[in-house]
Amino acid sequence: xxxxxNIKVGLKIxxxxxxxxxxxxxGVPTPxxxxxxxxxxxxxxxxxxxxxxxxxxxxxxxxxxxxxxVKDWTEGVVQDLEVVVNDGGYDPETGKFTDNKNPDPxxxxxx
Numbered sequence: 001x002x003x004x005x006n007i008k009v010g011l012k013i014x015x016x017x018x019x020x021x022x023x024x025x026x027g028v029p030t031p032x033x034x035x036x037x038x039x040x041x042x043x044x045x046x047x048x049x050x051x052x053x054x055x056x057x058x059x060x061x062x063x064x065x066x067x068x069x070v071k072d073w074t075e076g077v078v079q080d081l082e083v084v085v086n087d088g089g090y091d092p093e094t095g096k097f098t099d100n101k102n103p104d105p106x107x108x109x110x111x
Contacts, residue, residue, distance in 0.1 A: 004026040005024045006080075007011055007020075008053060016041065016069060017043075018039055019039070019050070021039075023036045024056070029055055031088060031096075035053070036051075036054075037052040038050060038051045042099065050062075054094075055066070055088060058087055060086060061085075063092065065082040066081055
């Protein structure tokens, strides 16, 4: 039996609505079928606050940015902020890793 899961939840915290999305494909994550987790502000113009993608031990992507409420609290001092850490050349527009760091999927003992 092969199972996969997609979970979407909307949460309201201090009058702000956030969308949480988790996608777990069947089997072990791979660059072609990674695990994903994201939190975004709700609405058409809602910003991505957290985006985590794991393909394998050498393919990962993490992007973090503050909610627009933080920009309001800082009275315009913080105009824009995003922190991205990745390995494996992930393209968030396509949802794909753009390199092929592990072209041979066979374990070393099976080569």
